[in-house]
Amino acid sequence: MGVDLGELALRKPIAFEDLAGKRVAVDAYNTIYQFLSIIRQRDGTPLMDSKGNITSHLSGLFYRNVRMLEYGIKVIYVFDGKPPEWKAGTLGERAAVKEEAQRKWEEALREGRLDDARKYAQGTSKLTPEMVEESKELLSAMGIPWVQAKSEGEAEAAYLVRMGRAEYSASQDYDSLLFGSPRLLRNITVSGKRKLPGRNAYVEVTPEVIDLDDTLNALGITRQQLVWIGLLVGTDFNDGVKGIGPKKGLKLVKECTGIGEVHRKSNSQEDLELWKSIEEFFLNPEVTDVSVKFGKIDAKRVCGILCDRHEFSKERIEGAISALMKKSGETDGQSSLGKWF
Secondary structure, three states: OOOOOOOOOOEEEOOHHHHOOOEEEEEHHHHHHHHHHHOEOOOOOEOEOOOOOEOHHHHHHHHHHHHHHHOOOEEEEEEOOOOOHHHHHHHHHHHHHHHHHHHHHHHHHHOOOHHHHHHHHHHHOOOOHHHHHHHHHHHHHOOOOEEEOOOOHHHHHHHHHHOOOOOEEEOOOOHHHHOOOOEEEEOOOOOOEEEOOOOOOEEEOOOEEEEHHHHHHHHOOOHHHHHHHHHHHOOOOOOOOOOOOHHHHHHHHOOOOOHHHHHHHOOOOOOHHHHHHHHHHHHOOOOOOOOOOOOOOOHHHHHHHHHHHOOOOHHHHHHHHHHHHHHOOOOOOOOOOOOOO
16 A cells, blocks of 8 residues: 555646656556456456456556557556565455455345445455566557566666656655655546545546655655654554654654654554664665666557457557557547546
8 A cells, every 4th residue: 555645745736748758667566456446347347358367457558558658658667576574464464355355345246236346346456477477468569668676666666767767656655755766656547537445436636746855855854754754654564653644753753863763752562673674675675777668569469469369349459559650749648548547
């Protein structure tokens, strides 16, 4: 779920047209999980081919990236590598939540409660190694580069921005700021709507940029102190301190000179050494120094993956690709593509 720093972030709206020609490093897992969650039938069943293979993620990747390319946005997907040892507890908790959601979904289906069924189904999404590999295959066929991170994808995306290989990192989570991304881009769903977690409802949203330096200057803190706030609120690697939110955390860290003092004054029940390890991980994450090359869409290869292998409508896929190729350089984005985006 990431760290919740929304109350403290200094946001600026940005139009999709202003992102034309910009390189955006996207947290791949964060994005694909969104597709697996929202692209479903009315009863919550994910999109599947006749063999029972889930295709929601492929539909999402294709149509959203077609729209991004129409706007002239140069997307780079970053995939998670090996998670740090502290994340094991979080992953275990998420697995338990998915099992409970699966039970409630099946119960709602048996009782004919379709609205409840769809709501619960969204919490059952699982990303398998096969889905990851096929997602990478589709991205390559579309000429979109992807990077395999050594550890957290958001850390690698933040590094790409710091090194000037991308202008923005993109994620709905705020962890990118703790990892030092100079600019975080949020709400790039293209449609202008975002689904509310756990509800079959949407809210209007616009793309926004959070500039790390502007936020830190406005708050009067350093990035290290921002990491301390994250530890107080809770991250993917620790639970945080009960009763302390972003604003209370901000007040506390400004009164302290070190992580040990923050830990003591917050009455945290977590191990201080764990905090120090997580702090080091955010400030100096393990990343891969890679070059990024953009390609061109291979229509035959894309159709082979989506249409021949998974029975997508050849007419729709070829039509989308044809429209994109005709635009080649246009960024007005006026297209009917993307039912869910």
